[in-house]
Amino acid sequence: MKIKSVIWVVDFCILLLFNGIQFSHGDDRKLQSASSEQQPYRTAYHFQPPKNWMNDPNGPMYYKGIYHLFYQYNPYAAVWGNISWAHSISYDLVNWIHLDHALNPEDPSDINGCWSGSTTLLPGEKPVILYTGSDTKNQQVQNLAVPKNLSDPLLMEWVKSSHNPVMAPIDGLDPDNFRDPTTAWQGPDGLWRVLIGNQMNGHGRALLYRSKDFVTWSRSMVPLHSSNKTGMWECPDFYPVAIDGKYGVETSSMDEVTKHVLKASFNNHDYYILGNYTPTTDEFSVDTDFMDSGSDLRYDYGQFYASKSFFDSSKKRRILWSWIQESENATDDIKKGWSGLQSIPRTILLSESGKQLIQWPVEEIEQLRAENVSLQSKELKGGSLLEVSGITASQADIEVSFDLSNINEAEPELMDPSWIDPQILCSQKPASFRGNVGPFGILVLASKDLTERTAIFFHIFRSHDKYVVLMCSDKSRSSLREGPNKVSYGAFIDIDPQIEKISLRSLIDHSIVESFGGEGKACITARVYPMLAIDKQAYLYAFNNGKFDVTIASLNAWSMKKAHIASASRRRKLHLN
Numbered sequence: 294m295k296i297k298s299v300i301w302v303v304d305f306c307i308l309l310l311f312n313g314i315q316f317s318h319g320d321d322r323k324l325q326s327a328s329s330e331q332q333p334y335r336t337a338y339h340f341q342p343p344k345n346w347m348n349d350p351n352g353p354m355y356y357k358g359i360y361h362l363f364y365q366y367n368p369y370a371a372v373w374g375n376i377s378w379a380h381s382i383s384y385d386l387v388n389w390i391h392l393d394h395a396l397n398p399e400d401p402s403d404i405n406g407c408w409s410g411s412t413t414l415l416p417g418e419k420p421v422i423l424y425t426g427s428d429t430k431n432q433q434v435q436n437l438a439v440p441k442n443l444s445d446p447l448l449m450e451w452v453k454s455s456h457n458p459v460m461a462p463i464d465g466l467d468p469d470n471f472r473d474p475t476t477a478w479q480g481p482d483g484l485w486r487v488l489i490g491n492q493m494n495g496h497g498r499a500l501l502y503r504s505k506d507f508v509t510w511s512r513s514m515v516p517l518h519s520s521n522k523t524g525m526w527e528c529p530d531f532y533p534v535a536i537d538g539k540y541g542v543e544t545s546s547m548d549e550v551t552k553h554v555l556k557a558s559f560n561n562h563d564y565y566i567l568g569n570y571t572p573t574t575d576e577f578s579v580d581t582d583f584m585d586s587g588s589d590l591r592y593d594y595g596q597f598y599a600s601k602s603f604f605d606s607s608k609k610r611r612i613l614w615s616w617i618q619e620s621e622n623a624t625d626d627i628k629k630g631w632s633g634l635q636s637i638p639r640t641i642l643l644s645e646s647g648k649q650l651i652q653w654p655v656e657e658i659e660q661l662r663a664e665n666v667s668l669q670s671k672e673l674k675g676g677s678l679l680e681v682s683g684i685t686a687s688q689a690d691i692e693v694s695f696d697l698s699n700i701n702e703a704e705p706e707l708m709d710p711s712w713i714d715p716q717i718l719c720s721q722k723p724a725s726f727r728g729n730v731g732p733f734g735i736l737v738l739a740s741k742d743l744t745e746r747t748a749i750f751f752h753i754f755r756s757h758d759k760y761v762v763l764m765c766s767d768k769s770r771s772s773l774r775e776g777p778n779k780v781s782y783g784a785f786i787d788i789d790p791q792i793e794k795i796s797l798r799s800l801i802d803h804s805i806v807e808s809f810g811g812e813g814k815a816c817i818t819a820r821v822y823p824m825l826a827i828d829k830q831a832y833l834y835a836f837n838n839g840k841f842d843v844t845i846a847s848l849n850a851w852s853m854k855k856a857h858i859a860s861a862s863r864r865r866k867l868h869l870n
């Protein structure tokens with residue numbers, strides 16, 4: 294173990310012992326001793342609980358030197374149900390300790406589930422949770438919980454408010470579509486504001502509530518925003534981003550050099566829009582709206598849902614977490630005993646153009662990088678394949694950039710890129726398609742004979758005097774198994790390949806491939822379930838299936854070490870068992 298990891302473990306042990314908590318190894322040991330043949334899809338450095346169902350990240354925050362992540366969790370099975378708020382803590386967003394649940398469904402206002410919500414840090418560093426409860430009548434209501442002991446940096450115990458529910462679906466609100474409170478922000482009048490996801494007449498809305506004390510909330514007659522082009526908005530998020538693009542911004546910041554992001558989860562994707570928010574009037578004037586033609590801003594064009602961001606005051610950055618669902622069916626989840634991952638936490642900034650967000654894996658993840666392979670200025674002839682050996686290809690971090698000297702040979706395919714769905718284009722022109730400039734990229738989680746491979750690649754098209762860069766994550770050959778979903782994902786990246794290199798970073802972790810194209814301008818996450826390309830039988834290649842040569846300007850690939858993820862429980866509770 295390296296010195297840093299030893300310090301981390303010792304630090305945590307002292308803190309835990311001090312708080313009367315001890316490690317409980319049962320489920321962790323069982324899963325650690327399970328061979329990779331028994332559990333080939335469990336990850337090494339993506340966050341997941343030891344077993345069972347996990348969905349949305351909830352209330353992430355940084356408190357007294359510790360990162361907290363809560364998440365939707367079923368303690369009894371690998372399918373959705375009995376939803377509780379599980380709770381884990383970390384010093385570095387990489388290594389985690391699972392603690393006892395923060396919230397369990399045991400009160401009238403949440404007896405059918407403690408659903409998604411957020412934390413807010415009130416003045417004096419006092420965290421509070423607002424979450425949706427499914428009550429005795431299966432109605433969605435909003436509840437409040439506060440820490441039992443504010444001097445406990447682990448925030449082990451939470452107390453539900455005797456005033457719950459603090460918001461109810463009255464005055465014509467649909468009780469089935471009233472959920473997922475955002476982190477609150479404070480306006481210039483001192484009142485707290487929070488958004489609740491809602492649907493009215495089939496249209497998505499972000500309801501706006503205001504409160505002086507977090508207990509008594511009144512609904513604004515006008516939602517912050519709504520859309521007649523979408524259904525229900527799950528897990529809304531609303532936060533400022535700096536126009537200079539260097540740092541994250543605290544949720545209540547009134548700084549004028551910001552734009553605001555409104556994110557809503559619907560149609561199985563996390564969509565966002567940008568706009569200007571006026572705190573004195575609570576008006577949000579949007580640059581482009583959800584589902585506007587020609588604009589399709591998504592955090593991720595693959596599997597990525599119900600995300601939540603928070604402001605990390607220690608590094609002045611905004612960090613995004615997201616639920617990455619399985620792409621297998623529930624029977625497979627039950628068989629493997631778990632379902633769901635969290636994405637690698639990503640920093641979010643506004644792009645230089647101000648037209649989109651840029652995401653990048655938090656820098657802390659780089660501490661897991663081990664063996665490295667590096668290539669510079671390597672020509673990839675049209676129709677060629679290059680094995681990249683020397684790292685653990687099933688658990689890797691890969692950065693590659695391409696130079697295109699034959700750009701003017703790009704196919705004059707697209708008349709107007711905004712009319713064409715990139716996902717359809719990726720499935721019509723998969724990695725095996727013989728284009729002009731592209732497809733070129735990498736094959737990950739590939740078997741030696743290439744019968745299994747997941748391709749992440751680019752394909753350049755010409756449209757009038759412009760070039761269009763298509764990024765694809767092609768799962769069509771990802772597994773010889775019949776069951777998993779093998780749909781391909783795609784996105785256009787706003788870069789000019791005449792002057793910029795085309796870059797790709799992919800985080801590979803057994804059954805997940807998180808890819809960042811154009812330095813974080815387009816992200817695509819895929820879940821894959823290879824049968825042959827597991828563990829040491831997984832290989833990595835660079836490829837160019839286009840007719841024209843491309844150059845790998847640089848390639849760096851690292852094996853990734855396993856993150857330390859363990860469980861701890863209150864000694865008191867263990868004695869009772």
Ligand SMILES: OC[C@H]1O[C@@](CO)(OC[C@@]2(OC[C@@]3(O[C@H]4O[C@H](CO)[C@@H](O)[C@H](O)[C@H]4O)O[C@H](CO)[C@@H](O)[C@@H]3O)O[C@H](CO)[C@@H](O)[C@@H]2O)[C@@H](O)[C@@H]1O
Nearest residue numbers: 348349365373376408409410425472473527528561598599
């Ligand atoms: O845990 C509740 C919180 O989760 C959210 C957002 O994820 O609501 C999820 C919701 O449904 C969960 C459920 O699946 C259905 O919704 C998924 C995501 O919205 C879809 O991907 C899936 O295809 C849907 O079937 O998950 C189970 C298996 O996938 C299924 O049994 C569930 O229905 O929870 C609500 C109650 O079911 C439902 O209204 C939501 O869509 C967030 O909004 C909640 O706070």
